[in-house]
Amino acid sequence: MRLHPFAAACAAALLCAALASCAGDDEPAQDTAETPVGAVAEPTAGESGSGEPGSDEADESSPPEESAEAEPVRVPVGWAAESLETEGDELPGVTGGSGGETVTASDGEELADLLVAEEPLTIEVSGEIDLGGAVAVGSDKTLVGADGGAELTGGRLVVDGSANVVLTNLRMATGGTAVVIRDGARHVWVDGSTFTGGGGSALVTVSGGADHVTLSWNHFRDAEAAVDIGGEDEKPGALRVTLHHNFFDGTSARNPRVRNAEHVHVFNNYFRSNSEYGVDSGLDANVLVEGNYFQGTALSASSGGEEPGNLVTRNNLLVDSAQPELRGEVSDPPYDYEPDDTVTVPDLVGTGAGVS
Template sequence: MMTTHRSWRRAAVAAAMLLAALATPGGVASAVRAAPAPAGAAVAAAENTPIGFASVNALGRNGTTGGAGGTTVTVTTGSALEDYAGRPGPYIIQVSGRIQVDDMITVVADKSILGVGSTAEITGGGLQLGSTTRPGNNVIIRNIRFTGASDDSISVTNKAHHVWIDHNDLSDGYDGLLDIKRESDFVTVSWNHFHHHSKASLLGHSDNYTADIGKLRVTYHHNFFDGTDQRHPRVRFAEPVHVFNNYYRDNALYGIASTENAGVLVENNYFQNVAHPIYVGYDKSGPGRVVERGNLYVGSGTPQTAGTVAEPRTYYSYTLDAAATVPSVVQAGAGVGKI
């Protein structure tokens, strides 16, 4: 029987407590008495629906359902993926095996693109949610490995709203691994593994694209930013952006950057060996606003903060994991093959 996500998180936390106890004298007996780890604690039971902004009732949509209620198809080639991703109406598109594509495939509204098992991969190109004439609203992308993209691995753009990017593995692209821009809104980015790349996730097109003001409401939670250099995320104009329970490790340039009056709430994350965990303003971009609380900075620098930020709880409810448990919880649950 599948456990709930919250039950799995409690199990993962218990396992982390046990490991910590094993490192201390006398810790074995006390840990076993206090918090035994159930069998299967390392196997994640993922959410069936998104947490965060993708769950919000807004813009004529009550949450994000993707292709629910539509036809289920399985694709094994780039041409088939492009065909079904661009069709009108709801589709559940199952990606089986490794698919080679040459460019960005446009994904239009009401699609779920789901990897089968742990070997689904899109390589050589990426997915672009919507065009200027065909919106990419109500889209779910889960359980897929993205490698070697010729541009972005995933681009949420052109006013796409209600998007859930969950349990993917993204690496070795050309530009951004996951960029969200051009008036997109109500997006959740959860349980993804970003690695072997410099630019992880841009949020906001450019300093001059002021149409993003009042948009770009995004939740980032339980992602593993594993050795990526920058943009975890780099934010322009958006408020609120909610960044919670993510694991940052060995990020060479910086963790998070809030610029151009963006408002970012950063809470209960774990920063390990990150010299500049949070910037207020970056490069030629003007300063944003940041509120941080409950984070841990291990072998890391001092975060910059400024101003106040709208509370995400005015939009949705959520439960925080303790920051100390984030490395074990995120490493156990993020990436492909976990749902």
């Protein structure tokens, strides 16, 4: 059976993740691109982001017209690619079903059976698949939409305590949450997918001590809420999540909303027409917001109001968007990465996020 390009990439992901995540200096380079007409860069607050926000207002602007082609194959960047030490063991970064067989699921029942199989698998799906409700995703699995992606309807994917999971090139339109990552799940990578609907619930949730998760190059649209991370009863030391190169396209709020999280890194995302806010940090969460492009976002980033979290921002561009509400200090992530110039984000992400 022909191996999907993503499946082939995953086989080498563990060996090359450190290089492919664009290793750079310990501190990411400052954005040196010229600020576009009508955009306001955030006030420089030093590397700790502890300065006072400015008061300048931004004028109207449009994203650059030229299109950038999305990378056809990617490797994980961020927390999902980082190894995790626990009880004397070092658990490697995400590789999904690499090393296992590549199989095809033709309907929801077959897909559900393959996703909980004991062995590592790369599972290819195409066309429309009716999930028929909540479908569990077991450990060491890659679920990939082949032949232009796959549309999953009628349910949700639940990564409940599983480890080493990749979900990519999927379309999900749902009346509730589309992907649930919870109860100690670790090393989960959701990439290059398109999520719509939600019915007022967040399209993706990460909670219950889930750890080392990356959401990248996804398109969230036609929804009130995109991503929820954590909650009121979370135990400390988990919920380390990276969100990069996602397109929060008209999603009103929770892009993401973060509570009681150890470390959440939000970089190089494109926020457009978010009527309430972009990012929210509450209940002592630690959130670093870096190199994002906010366009028509009522409040770029909030530190949580009466139950605040820590929020540090740097190198973001704001167009018709209010300055962030900063609070506290947040450490840099331990992994290597190199942010794209913020001015290029609307072009890169606007054309590259979502199902390819």
